[in-house]
Amino acid sequence: MNIKKIAIAVFVAVLAVAIYAYINLFSANTKFDKDEVYVFVPTGSKYEDVLQILEPYVSDIDKFKFVAEKRSYDENVFPGRFLFKKGMGSFALVSALRHNMPLNLAFNNQESLEKLVSRVSSQIEADSLSLMKSITDSVFMEKNGLNRETVLGMFIPNTYQVKWNTSADKFRDKMADEFNNFWNDERKAKAKALGMTPAQVITLAAIVHKETVKTDERPRVAGVYLNRLKLEMPLQADPTVIYAVKRESGDFNQVIKRVKGNMLRLDSPYNTYVKLGLPPGPIAMPDITAIDAVLNAEKHDYTYFCASVERQGYHDFASTYEAHQVNAKKYAEWVTKLGL
Numbered sequence: 517m518n519i520k521k522i523a524i525a526v527f528v529a530v531l532a533v534a535i536y537a538y539i540n541l542f543s544a545n546t547k548f549d550k551d552e553v554y555v556f557v558p559t560g561s562k563y564e565d566v567l568q569i570l571e572p573y574v575s576d577i578d579k580f581k582f583v584a585e586k587r588s589y590d591e592n593v594f595p596g597r598f599l600f601k602k603g604m605g606s607f608a609l610v611s612a613l614r615h616n617m618p619l620n621l622a623f624n625n626q627e628s629l630e631k632l633v634s635r636v637s638s639q640i641e642a643d644s645l646s647l648m649k650s651i652t653d654s655v656f657m658e659k660n661g662l663n664r665e666t667v668l669g670m671f672i673p674n675t676y677q678v679k680w681n682t683s684a685d686k687f688r689d690k691m692a693d694e695f696n697n698f699w700n701d702e703r704k705a706k707a708k709a710l711g712m713t714p715a716q717v718i719t720l721a722a723i724v725h726k727e728t729v730k731t732d733e734r735p736r737v738a739g740v741y742l743n744r745l746k747l748e749m750p751l752q753a754d755p756t757v758i759y760a761v762k763r764e765s766g767d768f769n770q771v772i773k774r775v776k777g778n779m780l781r782l783d784s785p786y787n788t789y790v791k792l793g794l795p796p797g798p799i800a801m802p803d804i805t806a807i808d809a810v811l812n813a814e815k816h817d818y819t820y821f822c823a824s825v826e827r828q829g830y831h832d833f834a835s836t837y838e839a840h841q842v843n844a845k846k847y848a849e850w851v852t853k854l855g856l
Contacts, residue, residue, distance in 0.1 A: 544603045547575040552601045554617070559595040559641060559681050566593055566613070573600055580606045589613065595641075597680035622675040625725060627759065627800045628768050629668055642684040650684035660692055662715070665797030669718035670695045673803045698804075706811040710742065715797075717810050722798035723788075725806035726755035730829055734809030740818050740833065742810075749819065751788035759799035760784035825850045 555573060557566055563584075567577060574580050583606035584590055596616030600609060621639050626632040633647040650656070657667055671691055678687065699707075699714050707717050724738045744751055754775040760782050762768045772779075780787075786795040818833040820840035825832075825847055832847075834840040 543579075543605050545575055545579050545606045545609065546573060546600060546602055546604050548573050548600070548602065550602065552599060555598045555600055555613075556641075556680060557593070557595050557598065557613070559683075561593055561595060563590040563593055570609075574609065580609060583607055584610050595681045616679055616681070618677045618679055620675050621678050623671065623801075624673045625800050625803060626668075626671075626673075627762070631768060632668065632671060632801070636687065639680075640678060640687065641681045642687060646684040647687065650688045653688075656688065656692075660695075663797075666715045666719070667797075668801060669715055669722075669798045671801050672698050672807075673801050703807075703811055710811070710813075716794055718802060718807060719794045719796075719798045721802035721806040721810045722800045723751065723753045723755055723795075724809055725802040726758075726800060727753065728829075728831065731805040731809075733830055734806055735812055735814040736816065736818070736833065737821065737831070738810045738813035739816050740821055742813050743817065743819050745793065747819065748792065750790075750792055751794070753788045756786050756788040756795055756799055757782065759795075760786040823847050 553573060555569060557569060561569070567581070570580065571577065581590075587607075587610050589610050594614060594616060597619060598612050598615065599617050600612055604612065619639065621636065623632060623635045626635060629648060629651065630644075633644045633651070636642070637644045637647055651667060652664060657663055660670065662670060672694060674694075676690070676694065678690065682690070704714065707714055710717070712720075720738065720741055723741065724734050727737050728734055741751055741753070757775045757779050758772045761772060761779055762770060763786060764782065764784060780789045783790065785791055786799060788795065816833075817835045820834040820837065820843075821831040822840065822844045823832075824830045824843075832843040834843055
């Protein structure tokens with residue numbers, strides 16, 4: 517009889533422990549309505565900081581603390597981006613806080629370093645100031661054959677997988693590695709065949725990118741500019757004038773729809789109406805199609821182009837100034853007819 521009572525008592529005790537453990541370890545301990553949320557723990561955070569961060573997401577912080585401390589999380593806090601799912605228990609929450617989830621960082625055709633670092637800092641922990649300081653570090657730029665004018669060209673617009681708590685230096689170094697991987701032997705050989713460095717190719721590609729959104733037309737536009745460079749003609753690219761005006765004013769948010777008058781005479785190394793050759797650096801970050809358009813430029817004898825009336829979004833090309841004037845006159849008359 518005593519043995520039976522002892523057995524029952526032990527069973528009840530074990531059951532009580534199991535129930536207590538289940539309640540603390542595995543029962544739902546979240547209070548957000550979404551199916552899942554990301555929780556961000558900044559670099560340098562202490563255990564007490566994490567408890568405050570979790571307040572909006574955890575329904576019973578004491579249950580969480582019980583499990584966290586049993587699993588030594590209080591002594592091993594990790595910074596990063598962590599995925600919480602609705603209905604998770606404390607055990608699962610602690611486990612989640614040990615799995616730093618990468619994110620897809622994306623940036624497109626930014627016109628300046630300032631815009632780039634603003635875009636990047638909105639996606640990772642590093643702020644704009646630390647990113648700018650890191651990217652323009654003189655030792656880094658010299659090591660990679662870059663300068664303040666060309667360093668923007670190191671960033672190839674794409675989507676990259678990184679950790680949220682990636683530091684400014686690690687982000688910069690990753691982009692340098694991506695740049696070097698992009699410039700494989702084949703691309704380097706094509707650039708050399710053009711008599712250009714990768715930086716010069718990117719500078720020209722930025723102009724091509726701005727001149728036309730039609731990716732199938734970019735090799736032809738690139739061919740025009742390469743012909744002009746060979747003939748030592750000014751590039752006379754309107755996007756370079758727009759960039760020069762924005763750079764001069766410091767306002768890259770202004771919208772300039774038409775280049776005219778004093779803009780064309782602006783004394784700037786980026787104004788290809790008054791300066792021969794390529795600008796000192798890219799006027800924006802060209803995408804991969806624009807870079808490859810320069811490397812695989814169409815071979816022809818065109819030296820002029822203007823917007824096409826018949827093919828909206830495309831251009832009409834000409835080999836002589838006289839033929840170009842015919843195309844330009846047609847376009848001007850069309851614009852006037854529409855009252856634009």
